[in-house]
Amino acid sequence: MNRIRITTFAAALSVVLVALVGTAAAPTTSDDPPGVTFIVTSDSHYVSSKNLDRLDRNKVSIERMNALPGTAWPDKLGGGKIEKPRGVLALGDLIDDGDRRDETPVQWRHFEKQFGLDGTDGLLKYPVFEGWGNHDGPPIGKEKFGFSVQAKIKERNADRKKAGRIGNVAENGLHYSWDWEQVHFVQANLYPADKQHPKIRYSLPWHDPQGALSFVKDDLKTSVGDSGRPVVIMSHCGVDTDWWNPEDWAEFYKAVKPYNVIAYFYGHTGTGLRKYKPEGEEKAIDCVNTGQTEKGFFVVEITTKRMRLGYHIKKDAKAETVEWEWKYLLDKPLVQGK
Secondary structure, eight states: OHHHHHHHHHHHHHHHHHHHHHHHTOOOOTTSOOOEEEEEEBOOOBOSSSOTHHHHHHHHHHHHHHTOTTSBOOGGGTOOBOOOOSOEEEESOOBSOTTOTTHHHHHHHHHHHHHOSBSSSSSOSSBEEEEOOTTSOSSTTOOSSSOOHHHHHHHHHHHHHHHTSOOEEOTTSOOEEEEETTEEEEEOTTOSOSSOOTTOOSSTTTTOOOSHHHHHHHHHHHHTTTSOOEEEEEOSOOTTOTTSOHHHHHHHHHHHTTSEEEEEEEOSSOEEEEEEOOTTOSOOEEEEEEOBTTTEEEEEEEOSSEEEEEEEEESOTTOSSOOEEEEEEEEEEOOTTO
């Protein structure tokens, strides 16, 4: 009798232990998706004849991106290890001279050699998602010397789409969007307007945004709708660029106001954090100005509960021995639909 009771008790205990272990090791559910880690940079300005030391400084930054997984977040952002980035957002001014005889193709080859496309064909070990800036040349067909950076981006978008790395691509092949877990990303290239504002006559056709705002509107309506899920929008220029007119800034805000835009990343003017909202509005958009590749890059993590990010910057970009530090830290709680 005692042996039977002991055996029965042991069997029951075994079932309980298995259940407990199974519970502890349960996989992440669809209601609690994994976090998303990625890198943002801009203004790599690859050159071909002058300032060639920039190539080496960009190379050092990309090598640091590759070595990032497993290193630590700053204590002020809660510490813990940085997970492997899903990709790198490269926000325009990829090269320095977008339409110069013999030099533009060389500069583009430098970009391709270091950034690659999918994480296997260049120095960078993650996929890259680039857009064009004001240095990257005019619209396709408007170039004078037979080489178009925008045509190259269009080709690369077709490759990304075929590989499943992006989902929605504009009719012109330039603007695009994709999902990483619960987060929706939109690449608006130069800046999110449809055309240059009539009050601004600066350097057309180079500064033609080519229907970017319409793409943002249609994409968010179709891809996000009233789901409340987080949205990240990116372009080269931000709301501190005077030739993206302030009236157009307000139009962009109006277009994205119904959605849960948790960050707007851009380059062009420098580095830092700011908030933007038109006069009379309550909710501000967190804007992150991502700086130059040769100096550093932003690291971003988004989970269901928070977004944390920081600028990983060289203490002295020109020093022989490079030391890295963190600046412009942001830790933002996230609420579904807010």
